[in-house]
Amino acid sequence: MTQRNTFASLKAKLVDDKRRIIIxxxxxVFASKPFNxxxxxxxxxxxxxxxxxxxxxxxxxQSLFVEAFVQGVATIEQRVEAIxxxxxxxxxxxxxxxxxxxxxxxxxxxxxxxxxxxDGSLGEKPIEKLNSVGRSLLDQFERLLTPGDTxxxxxxxxxxxxxxxxxxxxxxxxxxxxxxxxxxxxxxKLARQTAELFESAGRT
Amino acid sequence: MTQRNTFASLKAKLVDDKRRIIIxxxxxVFASKPFNxxxxxxxxxxxxxxxxxxxxxxxxxQSLFVEAFVQGVATIEQRVEAIxxxxxxxxxxxxxxxxxxxxxxxxxxxxxxxxxxxDGSLGEKPIEKLNSVGRSLLDQFERLLTPGDTxxxxxxxxxxxxxxxxxxxxxxxxxxxxxxxxxxxxxxKLARQTAELFESAGRT
DNA sequence: TGTACATCAGTGAACGCGCGTTCACTGATGTAC
DNA sequence: TGTACATCAGTGAACGCGCGTTCACTGATGTAC
Numbered sequence: 218m219t220q221r222n223t224f225a226s227l228k229a230k231l232v233d234d235k236r237r238i239i240i241x242x243x244x245x246v247f248a249s250k251p252f253n254x255x256x257x258x259x260x261x262x263x264x265x266x267x268x269x270x271x272x273x274x275x276x277x278x279q280s281l282f283v284e285a286f287v288q289g290v291a292t293i294e295q296r297v298e299a300i301x302x303x304x305x306x307x308x309x310x311x312x313x314x315x316x317x318x319x320x321x322x323x324x325x326x327x328x329x330x331x332x333x334x335x336d337g338s339l340g341e342k343p344i345e346k347l348n349s350v351g352r353s354l355l356d357q358f359e360r361l362l363t364p365g366d367t368x369x370x371x372x373x374x375x376x377x378x379x380x381x382x383x384x385x386x387x388x389x390x391x392x393x394x395x396x397x398x399x400x401x402x403x404x405x406k407l408a409r410q411t412a413e414l415f416e417s418a419g420r421t
Numbered sequence: 422m423t424q425r426n427t428f429a430s431l432k433a434k435l436v437d438d439k440r441r442i443i444i445x446x447x448x449x450v451f452a453s454k455p456f457n458x459x460x461x462x463x464x465x466x467x468x469x470x471x472x473x474x475x476x477x478x479x480x481x482x483q484s485l486f487v488e489a490f491v492q493g494v495a496t497i498e499q500r501v502e503a504i505x506x507x508x509x510x511x512x513x514x515x516x517x518x519x520x521x522x523x524x525x526x527x528x529x530x531x532x533x534x535x536x537x538x539x540d541g542s543l544g545e546k547p548i549e550k551l552n553s554v555g556r557s558l559l560d561q562f563e564r565l566l567t568p569g570d571t572x573x574x575x576x577x578x579x580x581x582x583x584x585x586x587x588x589x590x591x592x593x594x595x596x597x598x599x600x601x602x603x604x605x606x607x608x609x610k611l612a613r614q615t616a617e618l619f620e621s622a623g624r625t
Numbered sequence: 626t627g628t629a630c631a632t633c634a635g636t637g638a639a640c641g642c643g644c645g646t647t648c649a650c651t652g653a654t655g656t657a658c
Numbered sequence: 659t660g661t662a663c664a665t666c667a668g669t670g671a672a673c674g675c676g677c678g679t680t681c682a683c684t685g686a687t688g689t690a691c
Contacts, residue, residue, distance in 0.1 A: 251541065256644060267669045269647080278645065328539055334595055335532055337455065348597050376593070377611050377618075381581075384588020389580070391538055393552050407581050414581075414618045460677060471636045473680080482678065 236274050236284075239264050243285045247325035252332065257281075276340075282329060283343040289326035290350045293319055297357050310412040312361055316382050317408040321401050327386055355379060362415060374415065381411045440478050440488075443468050447489045451529035456536065461485075480544075486533060487547040493530035494554045497523055501561050514616040516565055520586050521612040525605050531590055559583060566619060578619065585615045 242264035246255050257278055261268035275281040296319060300311050320327040333339065333347055359367075359375035385407045392400045446468035450459050461482055465472035479485040500523060504515050524531040537543065537551055563571075563579035589611045596604045 253540070257646085258644080268645090269670075270668055272646070273667070331535055331539060331591060334591055335535060336457075337595060344597060373611065373614060377585075377589070377614055380588035380592040380611060381585040381615070382588065383592050384584035384586065385581070387535060387538055387591055388584040388587050391541060393548060407577065407584060410577060410581055411585070414622055418618055418621070461679085462677080472678090473637075474635055476679070477634070 232274070239266075239271060239274055239281065240285050240288060243281060244288065247285065247329070248323065252325050252328040279339060279343055283333070283339075283346055286326060286329045286333070287346060287350055289323060289329075290354065294350075294354060294357060297354075297361070301357065301361055307412075308361060309416050310409055312358075313378075313382060313408040313412040314405050317385060317404050318401070320386055321390070321404060324390065327390070330383075331387060374418075378411075378415050381415075382408060385411065436478070443470075443475060443478055443485065444489050444492060447485060448492065451489065451533070452527070456529050456532040483543060483547055487537070487543075487550055490530060490533045490537070491550060491554055493527060493533075494558065498554075498558060498561060501558075501565070505561065505565055511616075512565060513620050514613055516562075517582075517586060517612040517616040518609050521589060521608050522605070524590055525594070525608060528594065531594070534587075535591060578622075582615075582619050585619075586612060589615065 239260065243255075243260045246259045246263050250259070257271055258268045260281070261271055271281065275284070293316065296315050297312050300308055300315060305311075333343075339347070355372075355375050358378050359371055362374050362378055363371040385404050389400065389404050389407065392403065395403075443464065447459075447464045450463045450467050454463070461475055462472045464485070465475055475485065479488070497520065500519050501516050504512055504519060509515075537547075543551075559576075559579050562582050563575055566578050566582055567575040589608050593604065593608050593611065596607065599607075
């Protein structure tokens, strides 16, 4: 649906664009330093504005963080969708690998995810936003694992698949004393193995 | 090896006991409020001492936290050991359930674990301590999943089992809008299902 | 037995820092006449 | 066209808070003579 170009809509778009600039700056900062060290001032600096300005576009820090995170999940969903739609075999394995791969390369998303999952002190609106993206990712996984099946057990299987992949990431992200490349190879191998478990269980 | 009761050994024991009192106080505080809100002052208050005193017994905050965490892992290992040693069936399933159960009930341990895994800014000594308890837990899992087998693949399987359980915890701990009891039931069910996957894969 | 001194665990106060958030103000742009 | 006024996005400075950590000091206990 294309919108009529009223003055009001132009202005709304301008506001949106500015929000986007801030979110993009946030992403760059998240990629460059540990998530829990990122401050409003950092992001403002990266965006080239005063830190006070951010509060004209976002209610508070958490809202901004959540929006940046949602951004990342959207990217993951696109990847999964692409694999689901192609004609090649071994979809489950490739999705598992792709998921782990993306979240190792952009590990600030993963850090944010765990942060949100563990923190608990989120506002209602951010929570609803997070739940919504979570649900839609689970939907994708469910379609992938058990196409055409919408029973309770099939949702459970999607839950477990999702959990297993997250578990690989949280458990082996910081495998001590190993070079990054090797850690990633190890995690991908684990993801493959997990995919096999779900694949063979799906055939029964 | 029993130690000779020298004056020096008595004094060493006294210091140890005091450390223990502080650690125990820390545990009680961790159980009562969110992990990331716990301060040195809280713990000192609970232990009935000045917060400055803590620095006579621990190098810094992280060292104290790590020691409290190691405490928790020891409890888990005891539980797993008990299940591994008994004569009943379905060891894998019961271990999975017990693991998830313990870390939901005492979820500050889980929060600490993820915190350490994600943080990265730990000193060398704490890291070595964490790795050591991690390894010994993985050893237990490996013996449980593939008794008598010490091949590379069997270690991998233990890794994946460990990761899958952690994943269940991190992913569904805060299942939105559901009462705690129901969430726990759900997680235990997922743990059971995971155990089945590993059980049946182990039979091949 | 008594006195002067040494040790040292424990303490409250203070330091220093970083950060999220608010606020009074500015200066550019738009509007009314 | 020019002038006085209104609006409002953007800003730097300041507020307030919490916290980890340090430090000078105290007072109880032990030691030497």
